Amino acid sequence: MRLGPAGWCRWAGGAALGLALALALEALARAAGGWWRRRPVREVLFFPSRVTCTEALLAEPGPGSCPCPCALPHGDSALGRLLRRLLAARRSLELCVFAFSSPQLARAVHLLHRRGVRVRVVTDADYMAVNGSQIGRLRLAGIQVRHDQESGYMHHKFAIVDQKVLITGSLNWTTQAIQSNRENVLIVEDAEYVKPFLAEFERIWEEYNPANYTFFPEGKKQK
């Protein structure tokens, strides 16, 4: 079948309409995709943190708990942002931290535990025994804690919120680190990072299971 000028014209019109339709669909898909797949959280916090009042974040609802009348500034700070990320947990918090003595961060963990979030803590055996460590209080409150038995340090400093948001960096959870040191914390939602850290947590959690403790050298047990 041969096309006359009018036939070609109709054919070209149809092709143009098809093209326009496809482009419109593509634009729509992109817009929907942008809305549907929001950008992953990617944030960096640097310390030392400005010292601010964190009562508004940490106080449990009740009369007179907010606003706090203390003399500290009440604005934004790196510690405030870190607390907000942690307190966003609804289901689980995996915490793997070498040194934990910060009262504010401990309050956040206690608060999550009381809210019914499943909290699991891994820490270093040497550091957990020092003065000011919060680990004993976490245990007293019924939070599950496990520690290493190795000669090396359990030197990680990371937390995973709801198995989705990784909080990791150089910052130990101590007041010295928060208020005096140069430190960094990354907040990360990309699965390429979150998944390996989750796997590392589960590996360590299982390895530090008290049921697996070996108090005697292998040879003696087998005698």
Next chain:
Amino acid sequence: MRLGPAGWCRWAGGAALGLALALALEALARAAGGWWRRRPVREVLFFPSRVTCTEALLAEPGPGSCPCPCALPHGDSALGRLLRRLLAARRSLELCVFAFSSPQLARAVHLLHRRGVRVRVVTDADYMAVNGSQIGRLRLAGIQVRHDQESGYMHHKFAIVDQKVLITGSLNWTTQAIQSNRENVLIVEDAEYVKPFLAEFERIWEEYNPANYTFFPEGKKQK
């Protein structure tokens, strides 16, 4: 103008062809985009690292430098991967590390310096004086080093390769950390992380400039 059945048929054929053309173009653009905009590097290393021979990475070209005949295993390891990422530097290395005593990591930094890469090191004043610190040797080789003057620690442990790849985590650059501790290192190319760390490096580099040292309290200088 009204279309007969043949006209409709041609119009529909044209529309279908236009749609197919648009879809093909889209697929081509996607494929080209995937090739053009490669996925950013996102890698996680966990330590302790398997102890392996790193001579093949660190030896400068010369007779007998490779393969190394030593008894250590010659396979992959977390330290090997970290060294590879560092040795990929062609133009610059910014290094901001609390404790630096690892001989292998020091060799990598010396190697980059000799290759003409611009190396700048920031470290902690207290730790740089301990036995085994590599900081003195870096300075002797002509590498620029600056350190804090503060009461808090310069506790960062990050490096930036060619202003594009961030290497950061809990790992101090010591043999103890590499071989005995539980540690993590993230390799990151996303600008959301690299830019703030570059800015933090420049801020610290300028703040620790010896020209800005204050050896006497402000009041005394102004007397």
